[in-house]
Amino acid sequence: SKKAKIWRNGSTNELEECHQLLGELETHQDAWPFLQPVNLKTVPGYKKIVKKPMDFSTIREKIINKQYSSGEGFKDDVNLVFDNCERFNEDNSEIGKAGHIMRTFFDKRWTELLKRW
Numbered sequence: 289s290k291k292a293k294i295w296r297n298g299s300t301n302e303l304e305e306c307h308q309l310l311g312e313l314e315t316h317q318d319a320w321p322f323l324q325p326v327n328l329k330t331v332p333g334y335k336k337i338v339k340k341p342m343d344f345s346t347i348r349e350k351i352i353n354k355q356y357s358s359g360e361g362f363k364d365d366v367n368l369v370f371d372n373c374e375r376f377n378e379d380n381s382e383i384g385k386a387g388h389i390m391r392t393f394f395d396k397r398w399t400e401l402l403k404r405w
């Protein structure tokens with residue numbers, strides 16, 4: 289059978305749980321701004337202001353291509369999505385509000401996962 293990958297902390301399902309949590313993020317009602325990469329050709333200023341663009345579809349590709357060596361790299365990219373959102377959007381804008389809601393949702397679920405690893 290496929291050799292289970294042992295993560296640094298001994299968990300064998302860390303990456304699978306990240307994949308499942310990504311699914312929860314993608315299906316959240318406030319996920320709409322973050323599903324696809326921001327279009328750097330049509331959104332004025334974004335390319336200059338946001339040094340490391342990130343979005344949920346890119347994170348999905350990275351999971352599928354085994355580009356995360358631990359859940360930590362996954363967590364860092366998810367936080368990058370929300371940090372980019374705060375940098376480019378006012379807190380009280382529609383996209384800014386969605387970013388805060390999604391970050392709160394992620395932080396709660398991530399804390400729950402860490403308790404289980």
Ligand SMILES: Cc1nnc(-c2cnn(C)c2N)n1CCCn1ccnc1
Pocket residue numbers: 320321322326331372373376377383
């Ligand atoms: C994510 C994200 N952060 N800022 C933007 C954005 C795109 N255009 N403008 C004027 C922004 N502030 N986005 C992408 C939002 C993508 N989107 C999807 C449906 N409507 C907007």
